[in-house]
Amino acid sequence: MSADKKFEAIVIGTSAGGLSALFILLEKLPADFPIPIVIVQHRTKDQTSLLEDVLQPKCKIKIKQADEKEKIEGGIVYIAPPDYHLLIENDFTFSLSSDALVFYSRPSIDVLFESAAMSYGDTLIGIILTGANTDGANGLQTIRKRGGLTIVQSPDEAEFTRMPAAAIDKGAAMFIMSLKEIQKNILEYH
Numbered sequence: 113m114s115a116d117k118k119f120e121a122i123v124i125g126t127s128a129g130g131l132s133a134l135f136i137l138l139e140k141l142p143a144d145f146p147i148p149i150v151i152v153q154h155r156t157k158d159q160t161s162l163l164e165d166v167l168q169p170k171c172k173i174k175i176k177q178a179d180e181k182e183k184i185e186g187g188i189v190y191i192a193p194p195d196y197h198l199l200i201e202n203d204f205t206f207s208l209s210s211d212a213l214v215f216y217s218r219p220s221i222d223v224l225f226e227s228a229a230m231s232y233g234d235t236l237i238g239i240i241l242t243g244a245n246t247d248g249a250n251g252l253q254t255i256r257k258r259g260g261l262t263i264v265q266s267p268d269e270a271e272f273t274r275m276p277a278a279a280i281d282k283g284a285a286m287f288i289m290s291l292k293e294i295q296k297n298i299l300e301y302h
Contacts, residue, residue, distance in 0.1 A: 115198055119261065119301060120149055120190025120235040121184065121200075123228045125221030125251070126152035127243030134167060134241070136291045138189060140299060141173040147237075150228065151220045154243065155194050163191050179205045193221035200229040207290040215247035225251025234259030239294060240285075241265045243275025246274065252284035262286045263294055 126133055130153045138149075146249035153163055164175040178190040180249065184204045192198035197209040197219050214220035225238055240248045242265060251254070255287070256262045264285040267273040281286055 115165060117261075118235060119147055121232050121256050122149045122239065122298065123225055123255075124149065124151045124239045124241065125225065125243070125248040126151070126241035126243060127217070127221075127247065127272065127275055127276075129136075129242035130154070131163075131166065131273070133258035133265065133291055135170055137239075137241075137295050137298065138167060138171045138173065138175070138291035141171065143174070143185055145301075148184045148186050149173075149189040150184070150192075150198070150200070150224060151189065152192045152198060152219045152224045154217045154219070154221075154245075154247070155197050156240040159189050164189075166193075167257045175270035178208075180206060180208045192224065197223040199223060200231045201227070201259075202231050204231060205212050207286075215245050217245070221248035226254045229254045229258040229260060233261065233267050236260035237263065237298075239263045240276055240279045241291075242272045244272040245274060248275055249278040249282040249284055253282050256286060258297060259289045263297070264288050265294065266290050 168175045175189040199207045238252050264276045264279045267276045270276050
């Protein structure tokens with residue numbers, strides 16, 4: 113990967129085993145990291161703990177739940193709220209949807225990735241991490257087709273291999289890396 117290319121956003125999708133993977137990816141990011149990061153982590157609608165409250169104490173960068181019509185900015189990690197699909201609009205704001213589940217999930221990784229690919233095109237990085245279903249494979253393929261950079265956590269390392277393996281099987285992965293390699297590459301964009 114080359115840090116010469118200008119990327120404007122990073123989208124990350126994860127499910128089972130995702131919390132520990134996200135800690136590794138986010139813990140070393142500086143508070144002034146210039147590229148916004150948007151995350152879908154599958155979780156149930158009745159989950160009481162907020163993912164951002166769990167991640168924030170171990171991270172320097174600001175982590176918050178994405179809000180309807182919020183303008184996307186660098187220096188922030190946005191988390192999809194439970195029980196809502198998170199979409200990125202062409203004006204680089206968020207919208208929330210309670211449309212039907214996708215691959216048994218709301219929020220859906222595919223929904224985020226496909227909307228982000230339409231808005232950011234070849235300036236987008238898409239990352240699939242550990243997970244136990246196939247959500248994200250179609251969306252990552254869309255990012256790749258639109259010229260974005262696509263990375264998948266190595267199934268050899270993933271706590272749950274089905275999600276990364278599905279993205280690889282679909283031909284959506286440009287790079288297959290360990291979490292530490294992904295972290296190192298993301299940090300190059302600071």
